[in-house]
Amino acid sequence: MSRVYNFCSGPAALPEAVLKKAQAEMLDWHGVGVSVMEMSHRSEEFMSILASAKARLARLLDINDDYEIVFAQGGASTLFSQIPANFMKGYDTACYLDTGAWSTKAIKEGKKYGKVQMAGSSKEQGYTSVPDFSSLNLDESAAYLHLCPNETIGGLEFADLPETSLPIIADLSSTILSRKIDVSKYGMIYAGAQKNVGPAGVVICIIRKDLLARSDDSLPAVWNFANLVANDSMINTPPTFAIYLADLVFEWLEAQGGVDAMEAINIRKAEALYEFIDASAFYSNPIDPAYRSRMNVPFILADDSLDAVFIKESEAAGLRTLAGHRSVGGMRASIYNAMPMEGILALIDFMRDFESRYAK
Numbered sequence: 221m222s223r224v225y226n227f228c229s230g231p232a233a234l235p236e237a238v239l240k241k242a243q244a245e246m247l248d249w250h251g252v253g254v255s256v257m258e259m260s261h262r263s264e265e266f267m268s269i270l271a272s273a274k275a276r277l278a279r280l281l282d283i284n285d286d287y288e289i290v291f292a293q294g295g296a297s298t299l300f301s302q303i304p305a306n307f308m309k310g311y312d313t314a315c316y317l318d319t320g321a322w323s324t325k326a327i328k329e330g331k332k333y334g335k336v337q338m339a340g341s342s343k344e345q346g347y348t349s350v351p352d353f354s355s356l357n358l359d360e361s362a363a364y365l366h367l368c369p370n371e372t373i374g375g376l377e378f379a380d381l382p383e384t385s386l387p388i389i390a391d392l393s394s395t396i397l398s399r400k401i402d403v404s405k406y407g408m409i410y411a412g413a414q415k416n417v418g419p420a421g422v423v424i425c426i427i428r429k430d431l432l433a434r435s436d437d438s439l440p441a442v443w444n445f446a447n448l449v450a451n452d453s454m455i456n457t458p459p460t461f462a463i464y465l466a467d468l469v470f471e472w473l474e475a476q477g478g479v480d481a482m483e484a485i486n487i488r489k490a491e492a493l494y495e496f497i498d499a500s501a502f503y504s505n506p507i508d509p510a511y512r513s514r515m516n517v518p519f520i521l522a523d524d525s526l527d528a529v530f531i532k533e534s535e536a537a538g539l540r541t542l543a544g545h546r547s548v549g550g551m552r553a554s555i556y557n558a559m560p561m562e563g564i565l566a567l568i569d570f571m572r573d574f575e576s577r578y579a580k
């Protein structure tokens with residue numbers, strides 16, 4: 221079986237060069253005679269991998285000394301609780317922006333720790349757009365403003381941030397490293413690895429140092445951000461293999477020319493697919509063109525009775541996991557950094573051919 225184009229939203233496709241390198245190093249990492257999975261997390265070798273991953277990420281995102289990098293566990297969903305548990309201490313309220321399914325899940329968890337003030341919501345527009353930032357309902361004395369700049373399920377993305385004095389905490393799970401960002405505009409960034417960074421099991425956290433003073437000793441030790449920083453992500457055994465793979469992905473990204481180069485490719489990939497969808501009467505995408513995601517492209521067929529046939533035939537054509545999220549149906553092509561332009565062109569060719577055979 222040869223490799224196919226994998227459009228899974230996560231765990232997602234990884235660069236083939238990274239998988240090959242991991243394969244080559246699997247039995248014997250750098251001559252030490254064991255794999256990364258088998259070495260102590262406190263060994264000199266693993267500590268060098270951790271340090272390399274942090275240094276590469278800092279270079280790729282231009283992270284300055286005001287920030288700490290933590291590799292957390294439990295998936296981004298754990299962070300939905302861990303963030304209010306750490307940062308709402310001493311505050312009644314946190315502001316949340318609601319732009320789709322993942323913001324909604326974060327809001328649900330936030331409510332367990334204090335008052336959630338809805339800064340704005342595009343729920344009434346079916347999450348096809350982003351609330352107007354000039355009329356957000358912000359409480360400038362709140363703990364933070366949480367937002368999700370790329371809604372993986374809805375396929376909605378925004379690049380600009382609201383003007384506020386609040387620390388902005390952003391779930392970048394499905395967009396980190398796909399486009400240039402100004403880290404200094406954020407209080408905290410977090411991202412589950414399994415889309416643009418590596419295998420599931422590790423969550424990248426970039427935390428502004430001043431916020432760490434809010435994490436107090438009443439928190440579970442493994443949830444306490446200040447404690448995680450003080451112990452360099454090693455209060456307990458970290459997901460060593462996932463961190464190693466992340467380091468290899470960061471190395472690959474550097475070799476591609478970094479985030480700027482990836483962003484240029486990602487723009488071309490997304491434009492090609494959206495242009496094709498817009499030109500067709502058979503496929504459609506419901507999102508406001510100003511906020512269409514470059515990473516997750518949902519589309520529906522004019523006749524949904526053809527959905528199952530589309531999935532079956534696309535899989536047979538070597539285009540894997542194009543079904544939309546179970547909550548919304550339709551199709552979704554997740555086209556993260558590791559998806560080459562060739563994969564987009566193969567998808568467009570298939571979609572064109574499918575349309576010519578099935579459109580009435």
Ligand SMILES: Cc1ncc(COP(=O)(O)O)c(C=O)c1O
Pocket residue numbers: 229230294295296297298322368370371372373391392393394412
């Ligand atoms: C934007 C976003 N946030 C959070 C999550 C949850 O991640 P996890 O499954 O790692 O908890 C996902 C998963 O797809 C996501 O896309």
